Amino acid sequence: MARNSEGCRSNCPINFVLETFGDKWTLLIVRDLMFKDKRTYGDFLESEEKISTNILADRLKRLEEHGIIAKSVSPQNQSSFIYSFTEKGLELLPIMLEITAWSAKHDTTTNTPSTFLEMFYSNKKEMVSTLLGKLSK
Amino acid sequence: MARNSEGCRSNCPINFVLETFGDKWTLLIVRDLMFKDKRTYGDFLESEEKISTNILADRLKRLEEHGIIAKSVSPQNQSSFIYSFTEKGLELLPIMLEITAWSAKHDTTTNTPSTFLEMFYSNKKEMVSTLLGKLSK
DNA sequence: ATATCAAACTTGCATTTTGCAAGCACTCAT
DNA sequence: ATGAGTGCTTGCAAAATGCAAGTTTGATAT
Numbered sequence: 001m002a003r004n005s006e007g008c009r010s011n012c013p014i015n016f017v018l019e020t021f022g023d024k025w026t027l028l029i030v031r032d033l034m035f036k037d038k039r040t041y042g043d044f045l046e047s048e049e050k051i052s053t054n055i056l057a058d059r060l061k062r063l064e065e066h067g068i069i070a071k072s073v074s075p076q077n078q079s080s081f082i083y084s085f086t087e088k089g090l091e092l093l094p095i096m097l098e099i100t101a102w103s104a105k106h107d108t109t110t111n112t113p114s115t116f117l118e119m120f121y122s123n124k125k126e127m128v129s130t131l132l133g134k135l136s137k
Numbered sequence: 138m139a140r141n142s143e144g145c146r147s148n149c150p151i152n153f154v155l156e157t158f159g160d161k162w163t164l165l166i167v168r169d170l171m172f173k174d175k176r177t178y179g180d181f182l183e184s185e186e187k188i189s190t191n192i193l194a195d196r197l198k199r200l201e202e203h204g205i206i207a208k209s210v211s212p213q214n215q216s217s218f219i220y221s222f223t224e225k226g227l228e229l230l231p232i233m234l235e236i237t238a239w240s241a242k243h244d245t246t247t248n249t250p251s252t253f254l255e256m257f258y259s260n261k262k263e264m265v266s267t268l269l270g271k272l273s274k
Numbered sequence: 275a276t277a278t279c280a281a282a283c284t285t286g287c288a289t290t291t292t293g294c295a296a297g298c299a300c301t302c303a304t
Numbered sequence: 305a306t307g308a309g310t311g312c313t314t315g316c317a318a319a320a321t322g323c324a325a326g327t328t329t330g331a332t333a334t
Contacts, residue, residue, distance in 0.1 A: 001187070001293095004246050009186045011248040013240030014168040014233065023320090024159040031151040041282050049146045050138070052322050057283055079330045080281060088243055095239060096151065098232045103150030106225055109141050111148040124261075138322090161292090178311050189293050194312055216301040217310060 017095075020066050025051050026059050030092060033069065034135065039082050040074070068092070090135055094128055154232075157203050162188050163196050167229060170206065171272065176219050177211070205229070227272055231265055 004011055008019050021027050032038035032047055044056055051059075060083065063069045068089040074080040101120050104112035120127055141148060145156050158164050169175035169184055181193055188196075197220065200206045205226040211217040238257050241249035257264055 006244060006246045008244075008246070011244075011246050012165075012168070012185075013237040013244065013247055013249050014164055015186060016240040016244045016247065017236050018161050018164055022159070022161040022164070024155050025321095027151055027155055027159070028149075031149070042280090045282095048149075049152060052324095053283070054285080054323090055321070077281085077331085091239060091242070095232065095235045098235050099154050100150040102228060102232060103153040105228070107143060107145075107148075107150065107153045109143045109145070109148050110150055110153065112150050179309085182311095189295095190312070191294090191314080192292070214302085214310085 020062070020068070023059075025049075025055055026063065029056075029059055029063065030068070030089070031096065033083060033085060033089075034093065034096060039084070040080055041083075042080075063089075085135070090132065093132055093135070097124075097128065097131075157199070157205070160196075162186075162192055163200065166193075166196055166200065167205070167226070168233065170220060170222060170226075171230065171233060176221070177217055178220075179217075200226075222272070227269065230269055230272070234261075234265065234268075 001009060003009065006016075006019075009015055021030075028047060028049055028051065029044055032044055036047075038044055038047070041056065041060070044051065044060075045053065060069070060071075064071055067086055069083050070086055072082050072084070074082045097120060100112060101117060104110050104114075104117050138146060140146065143153075143156075146152055158167075165184060165186055165188065166181055169181055173184075175181055175184070178193065178197070181188065181197075182190065197206070197208075201208055204223055206220050207223055209219050209221070211219045234257060237249060238254060241247050241251075241254050
């Protein structure tokens with residue numbers, strides 16, 4: 001298939017995110033890093049959707065290649081790696097919150113607290129900046 | 138794999154959207170219906186990313202099953218079908234705009250006009266409601 | 275120094291999904 | 305009745321996924 005200079009099928013912004021996040025697993029890693037305090041390979045493996053090890057390795061590599069996350073040696077444990085967001089990755093936060101809101105509204109089995117929707121609809125801007133602040137620490 | 142009563146791997150809101158949109162094509166159909174005035178099977182087939190006919194048929198069926206889009210006979214042409222958003226589908230608009238903004242910022246080859254980012258950052262709320270109004274006609 | 279262990283992958287292989295080409299069915303106009 | 309337009313369906317090769325098992329590397333205990 002034809003590809004542009006970024007390796008994408010087109011220059012469309014919707015397609016651009018699909019090239020990185022258009023699968024069943026990548027966004028779950030972003031979720032775990034953003035909202036669930038997961039940081040290591042082992043942490044991600046434990047998530048309830050049970051990603052398999054080869055897929056996890058592949059997706060972490062791709063997220064790093066795309067400049068969404070960075071990998072560094074853990075200060076506590078020299079034999080473990082810590083994954084963290086780059087600025088580009090952190091900026092996915094508004095997308096993640098809009099997705100959460102949509103699902104909270106439309107999924108009858110959601111685990112999202114009902115207070116989330118109220119807070120988000122009444123004060124999006126502040127919620128985003130507060131969370132961004134916490135994540136940047 | 139274990140599935141909940143909605144057929145999902147978990148009750149997480151991020152995972153909920155992945156169950157429907159976690160592939161390379163589904164969101165392009167949403168894009169075409171939302172921003173590119175595409176309405177018919179033939180319209181979607183013509184998009185620049187060149188979706189194949191069997192995948193298109195499958196994704197349209199799934200979007201309809203998930204209550205995101207609806208299918209009706211064209212008033213102009215009785216042998217053609219028109220796809221349109223349900224309310225649930227229309228409510229994907231904020232997600233689509235956040236995705237567009239993120240890509241516009243991070244994709245060096247984006248076709249998004251630079252004016253989009255200025256408008257979106259300075260006045261998200263109005264932009265969403267204006268577009269929603271146009272799409273609801 | 276050597277054995278053990280834990281963390282982070284890697285590999286092999288069966289199953290599933292995708293992508294491409296071709297074909298089919300059902301209108302509608304002539 | 306026939307041909308064109310629209311919306312799919314089918315068959316099959318290629319790629320991605322899922323599962324289990326194995327490998328590597330550095331820390332820790334003996």
